[in-house]
Amino acid sequence: MTHPTPTPGRASDALSRVAASPFRLARPRGTRLHLLLAPAFGVLLLAGWWLLAESGRYAAFIVPPPSSVAQRWWRLVEDGSLLRHTAVTLREVVSGLVIGVAAAFWLGYLIAKNRIAAYTLTPYLVALQAVPIVAIAPLLIIWFGAGIASKVIICALLVFFPMLVNTILGVRSIPTELRDLMRSLEATPLQTFWHLEMPAALPILIGGLKVSATLSVIGAVVGEFVSASAGLGYLINFGRGTYDTPLVIAAVFTLTALALLLYGLAAWLEAVLLDWQDAG
Amino acid sequence: MTHPTPTPGRASDALSRVAASPFRLARPRGTRLHLLLAPAFGVLLLAGWWLLAESGRYAAFIVPPPSSVAQRWWRLVEDGSLLRHTAVTLREVVSGLVIGVAAAFWLGYLIAKNRIAAYTLTPYLVALQAVPIVAIAPLLIIWFGAGIASKVIICALLVFFPMLVNTILGVRSIPTELRDLMRSLEATPLQTFWHLEMPAALPILIGGLKVSATLSVIGAVVGEFVSASAGLGYLINFGRGTYDTPLVIAAVFTLTALALLLYGLAAWLEAVLLDWQDAG
Amino acid sequence: AYLRAREPEPAPMTPVTLFMSYIPSVQFAHVYVAAERGYFADEGIDIHFENGFNEADGVERLASGDLKFGLISGEQVILARAQGRPVVYVYEWYEHYPVGIVAPQGSGIVAPSDLAGKVVGIPGPQGASYTGLRALLKAGGLTEDDLAELRSIGFTAPENVCEGAVDASVVYVANEPLTIEQQCFPVDVMRAADYAPLVANGLVTNEQIIREQPDLVRGMVRAIDRGVADVIADPDAAFQIAVEKYVPDLPAEQYATQRQVLDNSIALWDSTGGLTTLDKWQTTQDLLIEMGLLAAPLDDLAACFDMRFLPERDG
Amino acid sequence: MTGNADERGSPAPGAPEAAILAAQGISHVYENGSGLVRALDDVSLALPAESFVCLVGPSGCGKSTLLRILAGLIPPTAGQVLLDGQPILAPQRRIGVVFQQANLMPWRTVAENISLPLELAHVPPEEIRQRTEAMLDLVGLIGFARAYPAGLSGGMAQRVAIGRALIHDPEVLLLDEPFGALDALTREQMSGELLRIWARHRKTVFMVTHSIPEAVLLADRVLVMSPRPGQIIGDFAIPLPRPRSLALLHEPAFVALTEQLRRCIRSA
Amino acid sequence: MTGNADERGSPAPGAPEAAILAAQGISHVYENGSGLVRALDDVSLALPAESFVCLVGPSGCGKSTLLRILAGLIPPTAGQVLLDGQPILAPQRRIGVVFQQANLMPWRTVAENISLPLELAHVPPEEIRQRTEAMLDLVGLIGFARAYPAGLSGGMAQRVAIGRALIHDPEVLLLDEPFGALDALTREQMSGELLRIWARHRKTVFMVTHSIPEAVLLADRVLVMSPRPGQIIGDFAIPLPRPRSLALLHEPAFVALTEQLRRCIRSA
């Protein structure tokens, strides 16, 4: 926990507060005003967009006005197609995220704990990250079919690496002293995992999860770009193919909402699991 | 530092060693055998590939034998085109990496230190990650031209997020006690940055850098997929267009070598800057 | 003999970037030849080529003025204009729509009606491939529902056909069937162009250029047309120019194949001087409407193309 | 070796081979970036069952190193540690350790930190609750059961660590300056508690301390270590009768023993 | 307040308002997950310039909290701290702090940790080198200049922290149990050094300690704090002549003072 630097007049101010109630907090909680910052900034961005569209600097087909995007989005909602495409993408995202994060976690754990695994696997895992999906698209489609499986795999591939690196980082950052404590208590590997490694590595793990959750959305979309007939990525491609810029933007906004949702879940997990970080 | 668990017979064994030289290390250095693990695994993978290609299960243009890829690669080397394309991609990668990592670092630092920035910017930075490059490719090219600039921007965009998240994580993980120490010494913000925040956050920062460095390669390639007439991404596309699978694989291998190089640099940086972690 | 309106004094060279939505390829031999033989320079044009990989990107940039010229598929012009993009087709390069459906020889898929109950691969339900497919289905009296499955497979048709993952697949007829035949087995190809006259690739610019720089448009059209004529007249020389200077990454062992690709392409080209006709556009528009890609007919379909810049040419 | 455990009715400690925990010819060399540090040089000692042995010595002489080696946490460069005559290959739950740093898990509350050893030993939850409660009481932290370590004072954290080491009732206790961060009063209370536990539950205690009076007050035997490389240079039996009280502090026998020890340390 | 600084030839300390550092009506309340903790309750004190004041009190009573508030590191819930009569708004370099934990930077060697304050004050490198060397000598760590904190014993780390606080020669020293992890001998050496520095450089020292004899041996004045919420319940002038030596330990005046203090603490 950090303490704000005292400001002039603060002490006497605090004095009077305490006089009234001796059990006041040392650090009074702030108001909830900060929650308005992001929406306020959003309104600003929206206004900027609107001005740009109105200025005539760009043709309406390149920078369409927010209103036309809103209309298009509403149409998508009404005819149910937004829900359908979002559901498809969401399924790919969730499956890909779960598979990718799980694989990264276990491999990362293995690598962090086992030098042989580290020396053997690391170069190949790094190399794998540099393989463009399109280059292996034919194999992916032949092996996993043109259905959801290939998209899930692509998403999992994208999600894998940040989680892997942060897992290794997190597990390696655990203080030796606490490991010694667990050893002196004859903790089993499983107990060490649950009672020491997981909680100690958690902050860094969740950092990795945040990156992965955000990337997973793009992962599914990349998969849909390779081949798809439904999903938000398909919708974007379709919009581009029919020069329907409002549709493209509406789909992109839906995607970003998905990413924010997943990121928000990770942040919520962080807040719940790491409440000890700001206690005391 | 970790101590290996003692194994049977080890104590007396150590005894005789010390008898010979009382200044032997407590933890004798291992041999360099571990450096052979990765190549050995590589040979295994190569053998698997070769078997798959020889089996005749897939047509040669789907799974070409390693030999034809090697030949193709060698021809690319001989006629100088590999060097040319690699140089193009490398320039994009390095510029994109530098810009993306620098931007992520400064923004991450700002967000870690300033709650207003955190609440205002975070949702938009997350949302930005979910915007597929292809959806904004025309705008990027209109704004940055079809030359190297747009590829660099795309690479920077891809590289940005993992570095951002790890910067925030790293700066926030700095113990309050050390901050208090710096405050009690009236350290300026710049001094706090250089003498406390940078070194303390470094392990996590380098974790982010490792992910970013690896992703940067893909970033440049994605940029080249949008439009290009040189670079390894272009070469991959060209190979796909002419069903020259050995060319595709040769280019992918060169890409992975690039990624390994960058990752290796980050790992080397880690070893040099964090030598204190395994001293003592 | 070419009629040239030479200006009194040589004007400064105008730099022009020509957008092509594919990798450098012998299929673009005509512009390579025109560049190599100075046809662009003759028109005062300093030509540059840009290889993008998405046609829609190119159209957007043409419409915004970021690009002046591109080699673009005709139905894209209709779709783009429907959404307010002021792009115009000024020269027909492909007379025949380059999309078709390929199936292993002996599988009995030789006519559109044979597709009923089959699994057909397609890059995705959009773009030129989809247009071609729909034209063929329509000719066979089928709808998508008559297929066992229309499977989106991206640009992996040869792999999927060779592996037998699909019964047939939508392809670009100039090169993909060739790949399958060389790598796997003989195939039958049905060309969309044989069943429906659709507008195919041509030179596209925007209304502002036409308004403000008509001479530039005329020059581009003329240079490209000379290139087309040269390639048709002497494909071997054109091929040589293309592979030596413009497609340097093509290895020699691919020359034979690519030479065949060039021939296949030329067979689709417009050998008549770049003229397109309204009925082709009408057919294409009808098909697009039927496909649901176009909500309603364009107010002025004829505005999609502008044939005023065509040079006179001896057949 | 002098037996002072009479008041507990235990047998007099026997020869070294009867020791519950013994170190034989322990040497240890560290590497620290700039060179080698010889921490221990041929240290042997034996802890008879149910004895209370204190170790004193100058800062940095290798006391903590020896304690960690005895705990099985680091393999010595040379020599071996025997538990019940068997070389130990890994840390044993029978040996409880209090580290020099409190070493708490920041994500666990005070109560959860204290109950950790019981959880790991699969003690039933209800019993855990009761024993934790009792231990919280013993270390004087009842009101802080649900506080996190970040909100503890230095001394409170150290008391949590002591509670954690005692709760699962290990036979042997290795304590590394357990009372270093405690004020005189709390220190007296805690060491009183320790003595009571030792006497009642027949434990073997090996304790590093900085306080000579404390060592004399608590131990059967005080070992003195030389400056680095650490060697045992003094082994003093403390023949004071038990139970001992603070009143001893001013008795001549006590003062003489502390003076003797002080001289031994100073001479090193 | 009793002046014992005569031997240093300094003026007798004046009234509280002449104090270099003063606390007025300090109260502090923490929040810790499960509730509020009243750490300090209306504490006032004044440190006359060049005085040596010790603070003793039970574990967890708020000593470290008071020290951090005096250092300007945490703003108190109520009350204010005056440095030279001015309220302090932020930590001052004039005030040197030794924290209860060694608080070293693990990426800096021993020498680099000690020289940190000089680096931050832009002292020329050559001077840094010399003063660091001298300080390494003073804290007895010459041979460990290039070791990293991970390779130090508990006491060695604490000595590094002491060296770091002394090296930039701050006017006021706030020390939180600086000798807690040191053995008796080193402790005596280090406190002797501290006294010498205090006398020679005319510093003001405020020190939290757990050892009553140490407080009496070093201080002009010893403050006693009550259990939480901390209040100053005793303020003892130590009228022993200076320079003082360990021989004092057995003098009746000394014993009487310690007994008096002990009783005060016990009564709290």
Ligand SMILES: Nc1ncnc2c1ncn2[C@@H]1O[C@H](COP(=O)(O)OP(=O)(O)OP(=O)(O)O)[C@@H](O)[C@H]1O
């Ligand atoms: N992990 C380590 N790496 C390198 N050297 C170490 C390590 N731990 C301890 N040392 C060195 O070993 C010597 C003995 O350290 P140890 O911690 O055993 O001392 P100690 O007797 O416990 O001292 P103190 O009373 O100060 O705690 C010291 O010189 C120290 O620098």
Ligand SMILES: Nc1ncnc2c1ncn2[C@@H]1O[C@H](COP(=O)(O)OP(=O)(O)OP(=O)(O)O)[C@@H](O)[C@H]1O
């Ligand atoms: N950061 C914090 N958050 C919440 N409570 C705290 C915090 N720091 C200290 N406390 C509480 O304040 C009280 C006083 O703590 P402080 O560290 O000042 O005690 P102390 O007198 O220094 O004790 P010790 O001698 O054990 O070091 C304790 O009850 C402690 O639990």
Ligand SMILES: [Mg+2]
């Ligand atoms: Mg120690």
Ligand SMILES: [Mg+2]
């Ligand atoms: Mg304290």
